[in-house]
Amino acid sequence: MKAWLLKDFGLDNLELGEVPTPQPKSGELLVKVGAVSLNFRDKAIVDGIYEPHRVPKPLIPVSDAAGTVVSVGDGVTRFKIGDRVNSHLYSRWLDGAPGPHEPDYCFGSPLPGGLAEYMIIHEDSAVRAPDNMSDEEAATLPIAALTAWYSLVDFGQIEPGQTVLVQGTGGVSIFAVQIAAALGAKVIATSSSDDNLKTVKNLGAVAGINYRTTPNWEDEVLKLTDGKGVDLLLDVAGGSSINQSVAATKAAGRIAQIGFLTGQTAQVNLMPLIFRQTTIRGIAVAPRSSFDRMNVFLDTHKIRPVIDQVYPFEKAREAYEHLAKGAFGKVVITIA
Ligand SMILES: NC(=O)c1ccc[n+]([C@@H]2O[C@H](COP(=O)([O-])OP(=O)(O)OC[C@H]3O[C@@H](n4cnc5c(N)ncnc54)[C@H](OP(=O)(O)O)[C@@H]3O)[C@@H](O)[C@H]2O)c1
Structure with missing residues (x-):
């Protein structure tokens, strides 16, 4: 199959090549990838700044994919040939609290990702792709x-x-x-671009702050929330x-x-954090059960992914360059 291969860190070392098409083992699905979307994580992996010790080389990059099941291994019961599925980043975190080793089982490093004609997804980790979304749209969901x-x-x-800010x-x-x-929340959005702030208000934000022209944006947030945050x-x-986030x-x-x-890394001012009694929680995406619940919500509320641009498979590097410049919403690569 054709696959993009990261042979070493740096976008110049991302090369289009051919590798054997993987075969599904027991419990696995072979998925013909329709589209992938890029996340900042994918760029950071290529740049060598995201857990570089975990990155195998060569690596088929990009975690977030949507496609169609074309063959199944022994014992598969959750999906059948022809079903459309999504990958799920933390492929072993299915429900409840995360285990200590979830990052060892992520697509797009260290597991092979979706920037290829085919990828393997275990049936337990696969999520049914929404019927009302194209592969390009569904590929934006997993992270x-x-x-x-x-x-x-x-x-x-x-x-x-x-x-919510x-x-x-x-x-x-x-x-x-x-x-x-x-969800009915009042959303305040920040951006470096006034044009983006206008567009984001059309998507439901009630107020926007330009964090470049208003570097002390937390003061503006306090004004917008009666001094409370x-x-x-x-x-x-x-x-x-x-520290600005705590203040806001x-x-x-x-x-x-x-x-x-x-x-x-961050230098946190502890006294404001203590006095405001703020809870800061590290987030590492979510378990698969949350993905299933989200898809119902997206369908009920008719939420469609905002895609800045779709690139053809051969132009994967241009897609990465687009993400590096900043995208409004998602950058997608179509495989078919
Ligand atoms: N922990 C997790 O589970 C998880 C999951 C997803 C993403 N992430 C992380 O979250 C971050 C965003 O990911 P993404 O995929 O959404 O990235 P992205 O699509 O590349 O978004 C980049 C955008 O962030 C905005 N930005 C840049 N610097 C900013 C700043 N100083 N203050 C406010 N906004 C700023 C810019 O928006 P404007 O152009 O409007 O200024 C920029 O276009 C990354 O660090 C990523 O690794 C973590």
């Missing part, structure tokens, strides 16, 4: 939508009328705006902006620590 969903619902327990207009954040608005803040920026979150509020766009 970006599910992380937003888990942060807002499983962790955040957001109720109508509560306030969402940072930037990338993959996770756009889904977060759509899902939080559908938001109930829940989805932090994708990371780095030392965590209400007393006894919650921060979902999702990302590390500006840095993987």
Whole structure:
């Protein structure tokens, strides 16, 4: 089969090649990949800054895929040939609390990913792809939508009328705006672009703050929330902006620590954190059971993924470059 292979770190070392088509073992599905979507994680893996010690070489990259089952191993009962499925990043985290070794079983490193004609998914980890979405749309769900969903619902327990702050207009954040608005929350969005802030208001945000022209954006959040701060803040920026996130979150509020766009380490000012009694929770996507619940919600609320651009398989490197420049919503690569 044709597959993109990361032979060493750096986008120049991502090469189109041919490898044997994998055969499904007991309990596994062979999936003809229709489309994949890129996440910041995929770019960080190529750049060698995401758990580099876990990355096998060569690696078939990209975790998030949608496609059709074309053959099954012995004993498969959950799916049959012809079913459309999604990959699920934490392939062994199915329900409840995570185990200690979940990162060892993630697609797109260390397990082979979907940037190829075929991929293997264990039936327990596969999720039925929504009938009303194309493969390009469904491929956006496994990390970006599910992380937003888990942060807002499983962790955040957001109720109508509560306030949520969402940072930037990338993959996770756009889904977060759509899902939080559908939950009845008041969403404040930040972005480096006034144009993006206008568009994000059309998706359900009630207010927008330009974090570039308003570097002390947390003060603006306090003004918008009667001095209290938001109930829940989805932090994708990371780095030392965590202190701004604490200031922008209400007393006894919650921060979902999702990302590390500006840095993987932070110097946290403990006194404000203690006085505000903030809960900061590390988020690592979600179990598969949460994915199943999210798909019902997306269908009920008619939420459609926002795709910035779809690239053909041969232009995978251009897709990575697009993500690096910043995308509004998702960047997708079609395989067929
Ligand atoms: N822990 C998890 O489970 C999990 C899951 C998914 C993602 N993540 C992490 O979350 C982060 C976002 O992922 P993604 O895939 O959504 O990325 P993405 O699609 O590449 O989003 C990037 C966007 O983030 C915004 N941004 C950049 N710097 C910012 C800053 N300092 N403050 C606020 N916004 C900023 C920009 O939006 P504007 O152009 O509008 O400024 C940019 O376009 C990454 O670090 C990723 O690894 C973690």
